Amino acid sequence: MxxxxxxxxxxxxxxxxxxxxxxxxxxxxxxxxxxxxxxxxxxxxTEEKEVTGTIDEIKDFMFVVTDENDTPYSFTFEEKPEGLENVSNGDTVTVRYTGTISEVDPFEGEVISVEKAQ
Structure with a gap:
């Protein structure tokens, strides 16, 4: 007991x-x-930042850019950012954004523009 x-x-x-x-x-x-x-x-x-890399995938609400270190970054958006319609998969681009990016965490911020790199 x-x-x-x-x-x-x-x-x-x-x-x-x-x-x-x-x-x-x-x-x-x-x-x-x-x-x-x-x-x-x-x-x-908000501080503007840039990342340059190759576009791997473009969808209606997001796109993926892989930098020179083979690190993929996923960018989500509600309205298509300026310049996204002028690029396609495989293009080298410079993405201007605010917020934070991570290869494992979702994108928190806003994409300002996407431009073809020269």
Missing amino acids: KKKIIMIVACVMCCAGLFGGCGQSGMKQDNTAISNSEEGKQEGT
Whole structure:
């Protein structure tokens, strides 16, 4: 009987520790996300960046550019960016954008223009 009570108490303590720990880490992540978005709003200015590479794929809502290091970057858009209609797969282009690009994370920003590189 004592073993059952000890096991039940141990299980309850483990569950309480897991729920308490998960709740705290989730709150930290939410607070971080809020503070990052607030910082972006406070800055008010967005820095223009460029990437040069080869167009691998063009769709109605996105295109993929691979740079000289064979790193593919996916750019999504709602309205077709300026110059995209003048390029095709295999062309070397310079993409001007704001935001951040990553080979694993989705594109967060806006494509300003796509120009054929010379």
